[in-house]
Amino acid sequence: MAHGEKRGYDKRARKWRYRGRYKLPDGKWGSVSRDDNGQPFYTERAAEQYAHGLEVDVRRKQFINPRDGRTTVGAWAETWLPSIEVAPLTEKEYRLRLKNQILPQWGGVAIGELSPTAIAAWEKKLRGTLSKNYADAVMSTFRTMMDDAVAEKLRGDNPVSARKSGRRGKYKPKPKDEKAIATPRQVLLIARNALEMRGLNEYAIVLTSAYTGLRIGELAGVHRDQLTLKDTERGARLHSVQQSQYVGGVFTEIDNKYDSGRGLILPPFLAVLLQQLLDSRPGSEWVFTAPKGGRLLRGGDWYAETWKPIVAGRAPRGVVRGARARTGIRPVLGVEGLTPHGLRHSQKVWLDEGNHPKVAVEARMGHELPGVEGTYSHVTLSMELAIAAHLQRLWEESLRVVVDRREFGPYPPFEAPRRKRSPKRLPNSI
Structure with a gap:
């Protein structure tokens, strides 16, 4: 039965301290010397009552051992990471968020001592220095x-609030989606810039991404034998079954995002273009x-040196300090800030404008419809062929020259290229 025991004299408070003793689920005796607020027990009755409450939790199978709450966030992270089952790139992002943001602030703090107010203050500071998307990902x-820590009974509640029970603080309107999208004509102009800068391969990547909705990593993982370009009345097809990514510093082929492997019917012009690309290599x-001719890699250099100029343009340049002359690229108006992923978003808009069945549109994007609609709706060949015919019409319309616009x-x-300074040489030691 729970009871209190005298432990020692607190010279500063000039009082005796007590601890509570209680039976653990395994029948052994546990002890507790502080309450939920971290205050020591200065009376035997206070220690006994607290220990009695813990025994009640044991009988109700709601017991959380106060000692388990002493596990630090850093120690829990080492246990938690190997237990999660996510895609390799997602696990990599989790590790980076922990290493760069969470553990420097909370790694040495015991899980039982995490304060929702302190975490909310840290989150506010975090959102003042990081982008909204990255701050959302960290939180x-x-x-x-912490959800998993609660499930493991390291503490009773999650101190990282989801803010779903009610709004607190100053009202902030929901930000509008200002992601740039392109019309078929603008995609054609971007592709022509890509053709002038990097040739047929880059031209085909832009058009294939826009007219299939595939991500860059998924395009990088397409093998020759995954193209069926001969139309046998079922449409020419591209089969996307994996994506290429760097995992642990190694170029690896992994499943598509959300396991969204799928075969896509190609509009006729794109099938012809891809055949030309295959014939060239x-x-x-x-x-x-x-x-x-090697494996396709899209890193920071490509975004800065290729993608940005084909959208935002670049100035012509003569021979400067030994660098070769280059032609100028004019920016495509109306798509400022467009990202490669924006090509995928653009196709979604085109298909919505064409009033195609939602189930067929989402299937082409690699998504699943939730709820009853997703259970009872199915994609048919006629739906896919209608989408391909619609995309072909958009392509043909984009080829028309509009002089008045x-x-x-x-x-x-x-901007003149900056000259790299050679490192200073240290004098030879004598």
Whole structure:
């Protein structure tokens, strides 16, 4: 039975301290010397009552051992990470968020001592220095980790609030989605810029991404034998079954995002274009390659040196300090800030404008319809062929020249290449 015991004299408070003793679920005796607020027990009755409450939790199978709450966030992270089952890239992002944001602040704090108010203050500071999407991702990771800590009975509640029970603080309107999308004509102009800068491969990547909705990583994982370009009245098809990504520093093929492997009917013009691309590189295993024919990689250099100029333009340049001359690229107006993923979003808008069945549109995007609609709706061949015919019409319309509309802006201002300084050489030691 729970009871209190005298432990020692607190010289500062000039009082005796007590601890509560209670039976653990395994029949052994446990002890507790502080309450939920971290205050010591200064009377035998206070210690006994608290210990009695713990025994009640044991009988109701709601017991959380106060000692388990002493586990630090850092120690729990080491246990938690190997237990989650997510995609390799998602696990990599979890580790980076923990390493760069969560553990520097909370790694040495015991889970039982995490304060919702302190975490809310830290979140406010975090959102003042990071982008909204990254701050949301960090808090989501922290919240998930604490959900599992509650399930493991390291504490009774999750201190990382989801803020779903009610709004607190100053009203903030929901930000509008300002993601840039492109019309078929603008996609054509971007593709032509890509053709001028990097040739047929880059031209085909832009058009294939826009007219199939595939992500760049999924395009990088398409093999030659996954193309069926001969139309046998069922449409030419591209089969996307994996994506190429760097996992642990190794170029790896993994499942598509959300396991969304699918076969897509291609509009006729795109089937012809991809056949031309294959014929230009008969020995290549992959459909889309790097400039020199190797594995396709899209990193920060490509975004800065290729994607940005084909959308935002670049100034013409003569021979400067030994660098070769280059032609200018005019920016495509109306798509400022467009990302490669924006091509995928653009196709979704085109299909919605065409009033195609929602189930067929979501299937082409690699999504699943939730609820009853997703259970009872199915994609038919006629739906897919109708989408391909609609995309073909959009392509043909984009080829029409519109003289009365400005499509290209002026060249961006020229910036001379910066000269790299050679490192200073230290004098030879004598």
